Amino acid sequence: MARTIGSDGGRTEAAIREAAISLMARFGYEAVSMRQLAAEVGVQAAALYRYFPTKEDLLFTLLCEHMDGLLSAWEAARPANADPRERLTAFVRNHIHFHVARRHATHVSNMELRALSRDNLTQILRLRTAYEKELRQILRDGAEAGTFVIDDTGLTAIAIIQMLTGVIVWFRPGERLSVEEVAETYLAMTMRLTGAENARENTHVRAHA
Amino acid sequence: MARTIGSDGGRTEAAIREAAISLMARFGYEAVSMRQLAAEVGVQAAALYRYFPTKEDLLFTLLCEHMDGLLSAWEAARPANADPRERLTAFVRNHIHFHVARRHATHVSNMELRALSRDNLTQILRLRTAYEKELRQILRDGAEAGTFVIDDTGLTAIAIIQMLTGVIVWFRPGERLSVEEVAETYLAMTMRLTGAENARENTHVRAHA
DNA sequence: CCGATAATAAAACGAACGTTCAATTAATTC
DNA sequence: GAATTAATTGAACGTTCGTTTTATTATCGG
Secondary structure, rough: OOOOOOOHHHHHHHHHHHHHHHHHHOOOOOOOHHHHHHHHOOOOOOHOOOOOOHHHHHHHHHHHHHHHHHHHHHHHHHOOOOOOHHHHHHHHHHHHHHHHHHHHHHHHHOOHHHHOOHHHHHHHHHHHHHHHHHHHHHHHHHHHHOOOOOOOHHHHHHHHHHHHOHHHHHHHHHOOOOOOHHHHHHHHHHHHOOOOOOOOOOOOOOOOO | OOOOOOOOHHHHHHHHHHHHHOOOOOOOOOOOOOOHHHHOOOOHHHHHOOOOOOOOHHHHHHHHHHHHHHHHHHHHHOOOOOOOHHHHHHHHHHHHHHHOOOOHHHHHHHOOHHHHOHHHHHHHHHHHHHHHHHHHHHHHHHHHOOOOOOOOOOHHHHHHHHHHHHHHHHHHOOOOOOHHHHHHHHHHHHHHHOOOOOOOOOOOOOOOO
């Protein structure tokens, strides 16, 4: 009925985040109770409030971390090269790899935005928009250069992102396809969708990353 | 404190369904209480139980109706013609029009499957699989005929459906684009994605429906 | 116009919810 | 080794949840 032997704030907080992502991805934010979460961590419900002031604050923290991670990953993967085809290739590969590696967090990110307060939602949407803007810029540059054939840049960007993110709905690691195979298949579809296969030049890369 | 003047079971049930779809699409199944739903209908919570035995049963009814409607709409729209390109065109147009017209129900259908019991979930997934099968068949026929260029039929079918259904996330009626314009843009992307633009014949239809 | 039935209200059920608080013990510091 | 701080428990707070029960009134067939 007090501090337990070997207890460590840092480890407990990490365990809470991990358990929260896992449970909320499976059952949804609203359906997961603080008691259920605490039980998964191996702690009493009251202990959670040492790390997160409210349930919504916990969710917000998870979503921020996820979006920050996505933007950081893209910044690290973004090629210095200016070739739209190469940039789009890097974008697709990074997007698939990142989201497959963090399937649960992605699920929460896509489903639970409505549980956020107005201010918190605005903050997350700002990050999301910044990410979409990266893809839109690639598409616009490619369209101007004649590399891509695109009707509506904004609409195409959203369509591509939704198609790519959809991977996490059905993908299970260790089954028929590897992440690399999935990424390459989606890359091929994205290239055809943007008309990159048949525009002017045809020297696009198809090799594995 | 009893039956109210002008009350009608049929109208009340329809009002419950409508309010449930609207509220659950906005706030999520778990976040909507039976009292909140009843208030939206203009009735006490207990009255809901004359029409639906449990909250989950209400959700299940809504999802069944939605999936049945989708399959019926496709059966009515499916062309007798055997040309894969024409069948794919009809599929895309029907999918977009149906889902845009029923944005709220689609949202619920996509988000709240996890709230269903095992048996109810199985039943819904059966309908969803039947629908996906229709698209897979079109893609397979088209690939065999050389009309389409497709790596993985199942994967492509899922990717297309997710791309198309994603429309409801951003689409708002009465804004920049009409449903018809959106449908045609997505149709063009689908055709490029499946390689229909550059395969053997090139006499595909581009006119409005 | 009267009996049957359909439709609802009002009140209550126990359970679970998010959260707070005081008490208690482990670890750390000096 | 005492004082301090960090980490957690157990119990409780008021509220809300889905659902049930009972009573009451509107509507309708005869």
